Amino acid sequence: MTTPTIVKPALLSIRNVAKTFGRNVVLRDVSLEIAEGEFLTILGESGSGKTTLLRIIAGFETATSGEVWMGAGRLDQQPPYRRRVNTVFQHYALFPHLNVEQNVGYGLRVAKRPALEITQRVAEALDKVKMTAHATKKPSKISGGQQQRVALARALVNRPKLLLLDEPLSALDANLRRQMQVELKSLQREVGIAFVFVTHDQEEAMVMSDRIALLRSGELEQVATPREIYSRPATAYVAQFIGHTNLLKGEVRSGTVHCGMLSWKTSLPDGTALFSLRPEQLRVANSGGAGVVRVQGRVLQQAFHGATELVRVQCPDGLVLVVRTASGGAVAEQLDLEFSTCDAIPVRESPERN
Amino acid sequence: MFSRAYRAAVTVPPLAWVTVFLLVPYLLMFCYSFWSVSSSQTITHSWDLNNYKDLLEKAVYWQTLLRSMWIAARVMLFSLLLGYPLAYFLSFYAGKRKDLLYQMVIIPLWVSYLVRAYAWKTILGSDGVLNTLLQYIHVTNHPLDFLLYSPFAVVLTLTHIYTPFTILPIYASLEHIPRNLVEASHDLGATPAQTFWKVIFPLSIPGVVAGATFAFVLSLGDFLAPLLLGGPSGIMISNIVVSLFGAAYDWPLGAAISLGMLILVVTLLFLSERLEKKWSFS
Numbered sequence: 001m002t003t004p005t006i007v008k009p010a011l012l013s014i015r016n017v018a019k020t021f022g023r024n025v026v027l028r029d030v031s032l033e034i035a036e037g038e039f040l041t042i043l044g045e046s047g048s049g050k051t052t053l054l055r056i057i058a059g060f061e062t063a064t065s066g067e068v069w070m071g072a073g074r075l076d077q078q079p080p081y082r083r084r085v086n087t088v089f090q091h092y093a094l095f096p097h098l099n100v101e102q103n104v105g106y107g108l109r110v111a112k113r114p115a116l117e118i119t120q121r122v123a124e125a126l127d128k129v130k131m132t133a134h135a136t137k138k139p140s141k142i143s144g145g146q147q148q149r150v151a152l153a154r155a156l157v158n159r160p161k162l163l164l165l166d167e168p169l170s171a172l173d174a175n176l177r178r179q180m181q182v183e184l185k186s187l188q189r190e191v192g193i194a195f196v197f198v199t200h201d202q203e204e205a206m207v208m209s210d211r212i213a214l215l216r217s218g219e220l221e222q223v224a225t226p227r228e229i230y231s232r233p234a235t236a237y238v239a240q241f242i243g244h245t246n247l248l249k250g251e252v253r254s255g256t257v258h259c260g261m262l263s264w265k266t267s268l269p270d271g272t273a274l275f276s277l278r279p280e281q282l283r284v285a286n287s288g289g290a291g292v293v294r295v296q297g298r299v300l301q302q303a304f305h306g307a308t309e310l311v312r313v314q315c316p317d318g319l320v321l322v323v324r325t326a327s328g329g330a331v332a333e334q335l336d337l338e339f340s341t342c343d344a345i346p347v348r349e350s351p352e353r354n
Numbered sequence: 355m356f357s358r359a360y361r362a363a364v365t366v367p368p369l370a371w372v373t374v375f376l377l378v379p380y381l382l383m384f385c386y387s388f389w390s391v392s393s394s395q396t397i398t399h400s401w402d403l404n405n406y407k408d409l410l411e412k413a414v415y416w417q418t419l420l421r422s423m424w425i426a427a428r429v430m431l432f433s434l435l436l437g438y439p440l441a442y443f444l445s446f447y448a449g450k451r452k453d454l455l456y457q458m459v460i461i462p463l464w465v466s467y468l469v470r471a472y473a474w475k476t477i478l479g480s481d482g483v484l485n486t487l488l489q490y491i492h493v494t495n496h497p498l499d500f501l502l503y504s505p506f507a508v509v510l511t512l513t514h515i516y517t518p519f520t521i522l523p524i525y526a527s528l529e530h531i532p533r534n535l536v537e538a539s540h541d542l543g544a545t546p547a548q549t550f551w552k553v554i555f556p557l558s559i560p561g562v563v564a565g566a567t568f569a570f571v572l573s574l575g576d577f578l579a580p581l582l583l584g585g586p587s588g589i590m591i592s593n594i595v596v597s598l599f600g601a602a603y604d605w606p607l608g609a610a611i612s613l614g615m616l617i618l619v620v621t622l623l624f625l626s627e628r629l630e631k632k633w634s635f636s
Contacts, residue, residue: 058537058541059540059541060537060540060541079540080537080540080541081540081541081542081543081544081545081546082543085541086541086542087537087538087541089534089537089538090534091532091534093532093534093535093537093538094538095535095538095539095553096535096557096635097556097557097633097635106539106542106544106552107542107543107544110539110542110543110544110545110548110552111543138635140635154542155541155542158542158543
């Protein structure tokens with residue numbers, strides 16, 4: 001098998017970056033490449049180091065070790081004001097003493113662009129985020145969603161090579177948030193600038209990203225497309241963090257997995273193994289056939305999720321499985337379940353870290 | 355909501371205080387400023403504007419007032435020039451030593467004003483520390499006499515005394531600047547100098563205005579520093595007021611000058627408040 005050659009060189013290359021604050025290890029050996037025009041999401045819980053990684057790229061923090069490259073140049077040795085990278089801050093960080101227009105034009109003014117060009121580019125940027133009508137208002141006089149748009153325009157007007165977004169939607173309420181997700185994604189396609197988007201919201205990450213880099217306790221667990229990360233989680237942590245899953249701990253003995261009263265064929269070597277089985281891969285059926293594992297269980301609980309329901313089923317040996325069914329009201333007290341063995345995805349265990 | 359007794363207990367004492375110690379004295383001063391002193395050294399209730407005419411026409415009064423304003427303006431300027439960098443350093447770069455350094459700014463305020471004024475006297479006098487040192491290292495061969503009993507000494511002492519009063523509001527306003535604004539400015543390509551002039555300084559203006567007002571107003575009305583260190587050329591308007599109420603026994607003129615000062619200061623406070631409001635955004 002040949003590895004596909006990368007046609008576009010990576011825009012940004014994070015190489016073995018580590019960061020410690022005193023004794024506190026925030027990032028350890030993170031390597032990540034970001035392609036031109038890509039929408040990459042750094043996903044992680046609070047304290048996973050995602051914001052620190054973003055701040056290292058922006059230049060507000062210095063990595064304890066490792067390098068950050070942009071194209072053929074070291075980025076991490078440049079002060080933040082020399083980096084062709086702009087940031088949309090979590091709380092927008094609009095300058096309160098400047099109006100919307102002056103905020104957006106700030107980057108161009110400090111770069112001493114001609115006045116005419118500034119006026120034009122600011123007008124263009126405001127138009128792009130539909131804020132032209134509010135150009136002369138102070139930030140305190142516009143809503144959170146509008147401040148968000150201004151922050152975006154203020155960053156994009158400088159035509160950065162890379163835009164960093166630090167949980168930019170976290171302060172918005174749910175409806176506006178969904179609307180902004182769509183807007184942000186289409187804006188990114190339109191301008192073609194690579195986005196590095198930081199969030200703790202896995203749904204947001206799934207909706208918007210070309211690729212997701214999942215960070216846990218300062219280490220990357222998996223970097224993959226949303227589909228891949230959902231259907232082929234690399235570790236137990238990834239499987240649990242993204243969507244719902246059943247984690248099955250089994251024992252492999254000479255080509256067969258034994259997990260409680262379940263067993264199926266595998267090509268894994270002997271030893272303990274961990275499998276992720278998505279609730280939607282469990283079917284309420286009793287069709288049998290090759291490569292299918294069947295089990296019966298008692299319904300414990302049923303949770304309504306709109307189009308689907310999640311049903312918790314307890315097997316006779318105590319194992320509890322979560323099954324996704326179409327919303328159809330009450331289900332029987334006893335259920336026959338089955339799943340294809342190929343849907344039980346072997347995952348690595350995620351070791352405890354401090 | 356609250357009982358009558360409670361409301362009375364809360365409102366009457368401060369109202370009484372303000373009436374007895376503020377309103378009545380000002381009213382008395384206001385009346386006095388229109389009266390005059392007869393040749394037999396008694397106050398006559400004559401009701402005219404002669405005192406105010408004196409204030410405007412007699413050179414000694416308005417010149418002293420102008421000199422006082424000039425001294426106060428210099429104190430204000432030097433306090434800002436000394437205080438701003440210190441407040442800026444404290445707020446942005448002091449790190450772990452912030453609290454300690456902050457206390458060191460405060461500590462001089464615990465020392466009596468009088469002690470500090472006398473301290474300058476021993477430093478600046480012709481046998482003082484400074485002159486002795488200058489002669490010892492042969493910068494000069496006779497004591498420099500402009501050091502003490504001069505406007506210079508007054509400006510120096512007042513600057514020393516009032517600089518903490520400018521540091522504190524400036525420091526407070528710098529502390530209120532969200533640090534992500536500084537990061538945003540750097541992020542948008544502004545150098546540290548550009549960031550200072552375009553973001554940090556404009557957002558600290560309320561503190562600068564408050565600090566400048568403190569330094570100016572407090573210096574303008576000061577009378578101890580000119581008394582102890584000013585000499586004849588360093589006399590300020592308060593010294594005149596004090597002598598008018600004392601030895602000269604011309605309370606009406608003293609009252610007129612005081613009221614003139616009061617109007618000046620209240621106007622300044624009003625303007626400074628407007629300016630602070632205009633530059634605050636939170």
